[in-house]
Amino acid sequence: MSELVDVRLTVNGTRFALRLEPRRTLLDAIRDECGLTGTHMGCEHGVCGACTVLFDGDPVRACLIFAVQAEGSLVRTVEGLANGEELHPMQRAFIAHHGVQCGFCTPGFLMLATGILEKEPDIGDEELLEVLSSNLCRCTGYQGILAAVRAALAEAREAKQ
Amino acid sequence: MKPAPFAYYRPATIEDAVRLIADLAPHDGRVLAGGQSLVPIMAFRLARPAHLVDINRVAGLDGLVARDGKLRIGARVRHAAFHHHVADGPLGAMLRHVVRHIAHYPIRLRGTFCGSLAHADPAAEWGVVAAVMDAELVLVSTRGERRLGAQDFFRGAMETALAPDELLAEVRLPVLPEGSRFGFAEFSRRAGDYALAMALVVLRLDGGVIAAPRIGLGGAEAAPRRIDAAEAVLRGEAPGDAVFRAAAAAAAAATLPLEDPETNAQYRRELVGAMVYRALNQACAGGAVA
Numbered sequence: 001m002s003e004l005v006d007v008r009l010t011v012n013g014t015r016f017a018l019r020l021e022p023r024r025t026l027l028d029a030i031r032d033e034c035g036l037t038g039t040h041m042g043c044e045h046g047v048c049g050a051c052t053v054l055f056d057g058d059p060v061r062a063c064l065i066f067a068v069q070a071e072g073s074l075v076r077t078v079e080g081l082a083n084g085e086e087l088h089p090m091q092r093a094f095i096a097h098h099g100v101q102c103g104f105c106t107p108g109f110l111m112l113a114t115g116i117l118e119k120e121p122d123i124g125d126e127e128l129l130e131v132l133s134s135n136l137c138r139c140t141g142y143q144g145i146l147a148a149v150r151a152a153l154a155e156a157r158e159a160k161q
Numbered sequence: 162m163k164p165a166p167f168a169y170y171r172p173a174t175i176e177d178a179v180r181l182i183a184d185l186a187p188h189d190g191r192v193l194a195g196g197q198s199l200v201p202i203m204a205f206r207l208a209r210p211a212h213l214v215d216i217n218r219v220a221g222l223d224g225l226v227a228r229d230g231k232l233r234i235g236a237r238v239r240h241a242a243f244h245h246h247v248a249d250g251p252l253g254a255m256l257r258h259v260v261r262h263i264a265h266y267p268i269r270l271r272g273t274f275c276g277s278l279a280h281a282d283p284a285a286e287w288g289v290v291a292a293v294m295d296a297e298l299v300l301v302s303t304r305g306e307r308r309l310g311a312q313d314f315f316r317g318a319m320e321t322a323l324a325p326d327e328l329l330a331e332v333r334l335p336v337l338p339e340g341s342r343f344g345f346a347e348f349s350r351r352a353g354d355y356a357l358a359m360a361l362v363v364l365r366l367d368g369g370v371i372a373a374p375r376i377g378l379g380g381a382e383a384a385p386r387r388i389d390a391a392e393a394v395l396r397g398e399a400p401g402d403a404v405f406r407a408a409a410a411a412a413a414a415a416t417l418p419l420e421d422p423e424t425n426a427q428y429r430r431e432l433v434g435a436m437v438y439r440a441l442n443q444a445c446a447g448g449a450v451a
Contacts, residue, residue, distance in 0.1 A: 002166035022169035022213070025200075044162065045201035046268065058270045064200045065271070066193075068169050069215060112267065127261075133352045134265035 009070045011036060012080030022068045027051045029067035030077060038078040038107050042136075049135030052108035052115075053077050059115030078107035081114065090114050090152045099148035101139030108135050113149045121156055128153070164203035171215045175301065178219050179328055183303045185212040186325035192216055194236060197264070197272035198280045222330060231297070231333040236276070240269035240287075251341035252294075252334060255363070259286050259345050265353045278314070279329045281321045281384065283419060284355040286347070288315065288385035291332065293361045293377035295387075299331040300324070315384035318419070340365050341373075344443030346436040347380065356380035357424055358432035360412070362440040364395065371395045376408065376440075381433045382417050390415045391437060400445040409438040 007018045011034050018033045030039050030053065042050030044063045051062040054076040081088035090113050093099070100106050112135055116123055123131070132146060170185075172178040182192060190212035193199060202208040216222060216236060224235040225242055232248045243260035247253050263269055263277075263286050277287040278298065290296070291311040298309045300323060314322050323329060347359030358381040364374040374395040379385040391412035398404045418429035 002168055005169060021166060023164045023166050023203075028163075045204045046197060049265075049267065052267060058267075060267045060271050061197075063204070064196055064268075066169070066196070066200070066213075068171075069193075069196075069217060071171075115267075130261065130352070131266045134267055 005068050007068050007071050009073050009075055011075045012077060018067065020067055022066055024067050025063050026065040026067045026070050027062035030062060030075065036077050036079050040104055040107055049112065050105055050108040052111045052135060054111055054115055057119065059112045078110055081110060088114065089155055090117060093148040093152035097148035097151055098144035099140065105135060105137040109137065109145055113152065117152060117156055121153060162204050162206060165206055165209040167210055168212045169215065170212065172219055175219055175221055175330065178214060178216055179301055179303050181214045182328055183326040185214060188212060190214060192328060194276035195239060195272035197268045198282065227336055230336050232336060234274050234332045236273065236328065236330050238274050240272050240274065248336060250339055251337040251343060255343040259290055259361070262286050262347055275329045275332055278332060279321065279323055281315060281319050283318045283383055284380040286359065286379065289359060289361045289377045289379035292385040292387055293363055293375045294334045297333040298329060300327040301330045302327040312386065318383040337363065342366065342444045344440035346439035346443065348432050348436060358429060358436050360433065360436035360440040362444045364444055366400065370397050370399050376412060376437060378412065378416065378433060381419065381429050383419060388412045388415050405438050405441040408441060409434040412437040
């Protein structure tokens with residue numbers, strides 16, 4: 001066990017003051033210290049994308065950032081998507097287009113897709129395919145996820161016009 | 162798995178960073194930049210550094226500017242910066258094309274250009290770019306600054322000329338002259354996976370013949386490098402299928418292939434030939450001019 005360090009970060013608008021070992025990842029902190037278990041732990045080495053969260057607005061692998069590096073950062077997880085009982089447009093699109101099957105990869109895909117929706121709303125379809133290949137899903141065959149994200153992006157574009 | 166324990170340092174200046182690196186390197190200290198290669202290696206416990214010096218908040222390492230004919234890339238510049246326009250002309254277009262082959266989007270938002278070179282994975286796209294462009298690497302330590310060409314920097318798989326107490330602070334790429342063309346091809350088993358072979362070609366067409374050809378390989382050998390024998394085949398020749406095939410064959414013959422249980426030397430050589438051939442076709446096709 002190494003010396004503990006203090007980390008202050010904001011997750012879904014709530015401030016947390018944590019004290020943990022530097023080797024604990026942001027994923028460990030979100031699940032074990034903040035108690036937000038919606039972010040899933042898959043491979044823990046950056047391959048599967050189940051732990052994708054928005055880190056200062058960027059969709060990143062929470063297992064590849066140490067929690068101590070998140071000092072002063074704004075983190076958003078799947079628990080922060082819905083507004084009370086009202087689901088986020090991306091969540092609604094995943095339901096409408098059957099982007100969910102067993103649900104294990106879903107929080108990661110939702111955060112990846114929400115990151116794209118916010119950072120690159122005008123992304124081309126070829127690039128979108130490449131981005132969605134970042135995360136693994138072993139159930140859906142990806143077609144439902146792809147349809148959901150396309151629909152959410154289209155809805156956002158229409159709303160802007 | 163979880164990484165082994167380590168002590169963490171977050172310097173704010175280059176001076177503090179290199180002093181920490183100098184103090185801690187003899188005690189198994191390492192630099193942490195994007196962490197997209199180092200953290201997985203630590204999770205597998207293939208690396209167990211006792212100290213990590215996080216350079217993510219070091220001032221002055223985030224520069225990405227073209228000046229005096231060179232694009233200067235600071236140690237904190239992430240792959241995703243190259244999704245956008247970073248340099249005029251063919252160099253910017255080439256970087257924007259190559260970056261899409263690196264891992265996946267979330268990885269590109271964190272991983273850094275300089276970190277990729279310092280890590281020196283044989284399958285790294287930026288390693289080939291550095292080799293083909295004869296990049297200049299700026300290494301800093303408490304002993305001062307030195308500059309190395311890419312050909313002197315890469316020593317082998319995960320091996321470089323970077324001393325334990327040095328930080329790769331900046332990489333400089335020469336801006337390509339107008340009219341330069343490029344082609345890039347890589348083969349990997351899955352999208353975003355490590356490439357088994359890749360080829361980057363940069364050349365000009367001057368009066369109907371190939372001028373200043375540069376051909377670099379990655380993934381196939383222990384370290385990225387230019388292949389003189391293949392460049393020589395192209396120089397002064399009119400572009401065409403026969404000359405592309407001859408250059409591809411020369412590159413394949415010159416390759417010192419990495420081997421693993423699934424990939425024997427002959428297979429890697431054939432991949433090299435195919436990648437060079439595809440990259441040359443791209444570079445010389447009408448649409449590939451930047």
